[in-house]
Amino acid sequence: xxxxxxxxxxxxxxxxxxxxxxxxxxxxxxxxxxxxxxxxxxxxxxxxxxxxxxxxxxxxxxxxxxxxxxxxxxxxxxxxxxxxxxxxxxxxxxxxxxxxxxxxxxxxxxxxxxxxxxxxxxxxxxxxxxxxxxxxxxxxxxxxxxxxxxxxxxxxxxxxxxxxxxxxxxxxxxxxxxxxxxxxxxxxxxxxxxxxxxxxxxxxxxxxxxxxxxxxxxxxxxxxxxxxxxxxxxxxxxxxxxxxxxxxxxxxxxxxxxxxxxxxxxxxxxxxxxxxxxxxxxxxxxxxxxxxxxxxxxxxxxxxxxxxxxxxxxxxxxxxxxxxxxxxxxxxxxxxxxxxxxxxxxxxxxxxxxxxxxxxxxxxxxxxxxxxxxxxxxxxxxxxxxxxxxxxxxxxxxxxxxxxxxxxxxxxxxxxxxxxxxxxxxxxxxxxxxxxxxxxxxxx
Ligand SMILES: *Cc1c(COP(=O)(O)O)cnc(C)c1O
Numbered sequence: 001x002x003x004x005x006x007x008x009x010x011x012x013x014x015x016x017x018x019x020x021x022x023x024x025x026x027x028x029x030x031x032x033x034x035x036x037x038x039x040x041x042x043x044x045x046x047x048x049x050x051x052x053x054x055x056x057x058x059x060x061x062x063x064x065x066x067x068x069x070x071x072x073x074x075x076x077x078x079x080x081x082x083x084x085x086x087x088x089x090x091x092x093x094x095x096x097x098x099x100x101x102x103x104x105x106x107x108x109x110x111x112x113x114x115x116x117x118x119x120x121x122x123x124x125x126x127x128x129x130x131x132x133x134x135x136x137x138x139x140x141x142x143x144x145x146x147x148x149x150x151x152x153x154x155x156x157x158x159x160x161x162x163x164x165x166x167x168x169x170x171x172x173x174x175x176x177x178x179x180x181x182x183x184x185x186x187x188x189x190x191x192x193x194x195x196x197x198x199x200x201x202x203x204x205x206x207x208x209x210x211x212x213x214x215x216x217x218x219x220x221x222x223x224x225x226x227x228x229x230x231x232x233x234x235x236x237x238x239x240x241x242x243x244x245x246x247x248x249x250x251x252x253x254x255x256x257x258x259x260x261x262x263x264x265x266x267x268x269x270x271x272x273x274x275x276x277x278x279x280x281x282x283x284x285x286x287x288x289x290x291x292x293x294x295x296x297x298x299x300x301x302x303x304x305x306x307x308x309x310x311x312x313x314x315x316x317x318x319x320x321x322x323x324x325x326x327x328x329x330x331x332x333x334x335x336x337x338x339x340x341x342x343x344x345x346x347x348x349x350x351x352x353x354x355x356x357x358x359x360x361x362x363x364x365x366x367x368x369x370x371x372x373x374x375x376x377x378x379x380x381x382x383x384x385x386x387x388x389x390x391x392x393x394x395x396x397x398x399x400x401x402x403x404x405x406x407x408x409x410x411x412x413x414x415x416x417x418x419x420x421x422x423x424x425x426x427x428x429x430x431x432x433x434x435x436x437x438x439x440x441x442x443x444x
Contacts, residue, residue: 018433037429042079061294064108065308067081067087067088067307070415071309110129110231136177142154151188157170169196193228196209196231198233206235237275267352317428318405323401324399333371337386343426358406372391
């Protein structure tokens with residue numbers, strides 16, 4: 001049992017270890033922010049983005065990496081995208097405006113998401129963004145807006161054959177109708193290809209569907225459309241813990257290890273392989289009877305777009321909660337932190353973010369008597385728990401300590417945050433290494 005509990009140690013980046021050990025830095029930030037805060041590290045994001053771009057280059061595939069912006073709201077990532085000549089995938093007007101305001105040009109913006117509003121479609125027209133069309137009625141509205149504004153570049157989003165229950169994408173019938181409609185729309189639309197976004201993190205279905213869409217592009221070109229690109233969406237895997245730890249955890253999982261005997265139906269696969277840019281490479285190297293996906297893309301002169309969100313944020317942020325108190329109601333303890341479980345979105349999917357949080361002890365030294373404790377939020381809801389799992393701490397946490405959750409930038413930080421109890425949203429603190437030290441500033 002001890003093994004399973006201890007087994008979920010997070011894989012940590014060197015910067016994150018250095019920051020967590022820099023108690024003076026954490027104390028300064030804590031003093032300035034006076035509550036929970038997120039620390040973000042744009043350099044790690046840039047490394048991830050550059051790795052994806054490098055894979056495309058090394059495999060001789062023309063393409064673009066769109067950052068799936070919804071995974072984290074910070075502005076600092078967008079500056080890195082601009083610097084590295086990347087692109088951004090948005091799904092709302094505020095996201096679109098945020099990208100523009102941080103130097104992303106309209107032509108480098110992709111608009112995906114469910115039925116887009118006319119205002120969003122209009123903005124895309126005005127700025128030369130590419131819109132993934134998801135339904136026939138949306139296509140009609142896009143054509144009408146483009147006719148009175150400017151030609152609009154679109155991709156047609158397909159309903160994946162492996163995900164027929166998805167509420168996104170055009171089925172094969174609508175896809176045929178859409179192409180006919182695009183042909184009639186003439187120069188108002190630039191029908192530039194096809195897109196999809198798959199659930200799960202598997203290589204093979206992405207490679208297969210991409211391959212099929214290359215064929216669709218060639219067919220569309222025969223009908224006179226440019227059809228220069230396909231987008232394979234996001235869903236690039238991440239590994240938060242080591243393989244052995246994840247395997248042991250899954251084997252030994254037991255409700256007794258969780259506060260109140262809580263059990264969960266599903267967890268994110270906290271270990272998987274291949275991840276990130278390596279997974280992109282595996283997709284490109286997937287082979288069928290006609291060769292690798294990369295060779296087919298090159299031969300057909302079809303560009304490959306991808307839209308990673310989580311994978312670009314892997315290792316790029318942590319979340320810090322000040323300890324508000326500690327007590328024992330049972331054999332294990334409860335730590336209460338300043339902050340809410342909404343800052344760890346996984347709880348709001350009825351799941352748990354499993355990489356083990358780390359206690360930073362501050363103040364006068366105390367006896368190092370290990371305790372196990374769940375971590376609760378500072379609201380008055382019974383279910384506001386950041387971690388139900390009984391985490392082993394080296395000593396009893398106390399008021400003034402900090403608890404750091406590792407690797408939270410992808411979807412955990414701010415996806416579900418609210419101002420419940422009129423508590424301020426945790427600020428995002430950008431850290432940058434300057435020589436031997438870190439400097440910090442507020443994200444804009
Ligand atoms: C959410 C989303 C993404 C990003 O997904 P990740 O799993 O974070 O990589 C990309 N494209 C579309 C259309 C999405 O809805």
